[in-house]
Amino acid sequence: MTAFILVSGMFTGTHIWQDTAARLTEAGAEAHAVALTGLDGPRGTSASGIDLETHIADVLAVIDSVGTAADRKIVLVGHDYGIHPALGAAGRRAERVDRVVHLDSAMPQDGVPALAAVPDQSLRERLAGAARDEPADGVLPPPAHDEWRLWGSTEGVPGAALERLTALAAPQPLGTLLQPLRLTGAVASVPTTGVLCTGNGTSIEMVQMLVGFGDPALRALTDPRVTFFELPTGHWPMLSCPAELTDVLLRAAAGEGHRLQPVDAAAPPPHLRPFLLDVPEVPRQRHGNVDLYLPDAQEPRPAIVFVHGGPVPADARPTPRDWPALTGYARYAAGDGAVGVVLDHRLHDLADYERAAADVAAAVELVRADPRVDADRIALWFFSGGGLIAADWLAAPPRWLRCLAATYPVLAPLPNWGLSGTRFHPAHAVAKAGALPVVLTRVGLEMPEIAATVEEFLAAAEDCGADVEVVDVPHGHHSFESLDRTDESRDAVHRAMRSVLERVSGRDVP
Structure with a gap:
């Protein structure tokens, strides 16, 4: 009994x-x-x-x-x-x-x-x-x-x-x-x-x-x-x-149910697996919580700021700016002539979106003030749970923000996150994005609860006529750059990066 x-x-x-x-x-x-x-x-x-x-x-x-x-x-x-x-x-x-x-x-x-x-x-x-x-x-x-x-x-x-x-x-x-x-x-x-x-x-x-x-x-x-x-x-x-x-x-x-896989100490967890593309080694400079990956160029260059997801535990090591996927994207950007930027922001808990957003804004100002950066040509690229921070930039895009990208993002607060009444709601903010181009990478094997936020965003974007390009990865998972080493995944990264580079630089990218 x-x-x-x-x-x-x-x-x-x-x-x-x-x-x-x-x-x-x-x-x-x-x-x-x-x-x-x-x-x-x-x-x-x-x-x-x-x-x-x-x-x-x-x-x-x-x-x-x-x-x-x-x-x-x-x-x-x-x-x-x-x-x-x-x-x-x-x-x-x-x-x-x-x-x-x-x-x-x-x-x-x-x-x-x-x-x-x-x-x-x-x-x-x-x-x-x-x-x-x-x-x-x-x-x-x-x-x-x-x-x-x-x-x-x-x-x-x-x-x-x-x-x-x-x-x-x-x-x-x-x-x-x-x-x-x-x-x-x-x-x-x-x-x-x-x-x-x-x-x-x-x-x-x-x-x-x-x-x-x-x-x-x-x-x-x-x-x-x-x-x-x-x-x-x-x-x-x-x-x-x-x-x-x-x-x-x-x-x-009766003791039934799914059991989680323990972390294998002998193998890297998914977020620490190698990037799926071979990207060039380029100079990196560290400024506080911000890393700049620099192209071989004499004149100021456009910059792409990559914003990691979360929440990420405060004691996680290495921190996100050293995760292979993010450094891979930044090195890719630098290899094609843009300054790649990766930062650590303080999204350690669902209550931290305010300070994480402030960290991103401060990092952008640091980047724009660097003499090697063309301050009028900046792109922001958000990943996973960091996608909610994109709402600030969609709601009031500055003239120098030439593109906003998002990869497997959360684009509306999940019901149990307690953020429904806050400003961190990209699916609402997109109505104010105006002519700001958005490049959205969508994975076909996304977690259903996150996929629903992407569809909500796309529906809102269509209603207001926002400029959104969707790069689909039909067989891709969340964090596909680390999990799915396929030609489909590589092609998706190439297409998304090419679109962002063209918009931020104002030139065609082969």
Whole structure:
């Protein structure tokens, strides 16, 4: 017998589990939805004294009520915020819990409050500021009907279910978000499963890519006791696809699921594999966080600034400006007469787009001030998650910006990134790009959640008549320059580079 203990997320209570719990029971399992203090029960209850520890105690009470039968497996399921009290309880009953399921939730760390997982950056900052000035006895009002998308994608949720979700939503006690989570070492011994909702912006492929960057915090995800599933839906699968969620939970309890590939210390990770083209060795000069690859020329030359993606862990070594793909592009540009520029910017977390954008702007000014650069002929080339930074340059392109390029870019914030209300939205900004030429390299085997942002951008570009050239790599993956050493990939790099060089230099490039 498996007993599933279901812990709901922010603003929600036991009601969201009704359909899933019924299906689990029909399948022969037990299902216990946890009534979290302040979120379940009569409305208008004071939030005074309700904090994360209160909710951990609520989960512990259900664990203890299930009993201790030797043949009974306990699986804790934490959705959204609910993973915080679930993990807190699992650490104190590790001998009783067989598995913890992260249902489209973050990876909480010891000592970090649940506030860190709130998707809206401005709201995080406001609540953190309020916590410094006054006791955390207040509440965060629940979203209105049309505001749920700010907390996660509502893809697949029927209209009637969304109306009920809104009607039954409860204010979230601030203490539950502001009190740091305290994890015991015992929780590390409990097997885990991540259920990723791709409609909310996360996939197994994306997690595997992040693991490849070498982030120590993600290394534990390659443990064979950690499994993953994907659901093609938004952030509330218990409302959008309860049958599919039930199947996944049963399979997770049985130890099934995808396992990530561990990083092979003897082989370079994808982002450190050699560039797919032979490019010339050219002089490189380092200026702070900016590297210039210089052509053999006497007069000032155009420059192409290559902007890496991310987020990239702050302690990743080597840093992006030494990654072979980026240095390969820069050397290619220098070999054809333009100054190639690679920089390190500080996009280490999704909350870092402001400072990363400032780093890019400062690097561009440094480059334009260099006497070897024609300050009136600059191109910017964005990769992957760095694509969101392109919004600034699309929204107000300066006269000296002769071309903007993007390769396998993210061109609209993913639903769970918390950036939907910010300026970092190229699919919106392209309407203001005017005559600025855009060269977009699109890969056919892109992660679906990123591919959707590219299509959104292209649709917006078509509506406003923007000058966009698409270079397609039908069989290419994200980071194809390192992964796909094919003639198709080489041709795509040649075509994109030729287009950018022609626009930035004002001459034909063979």
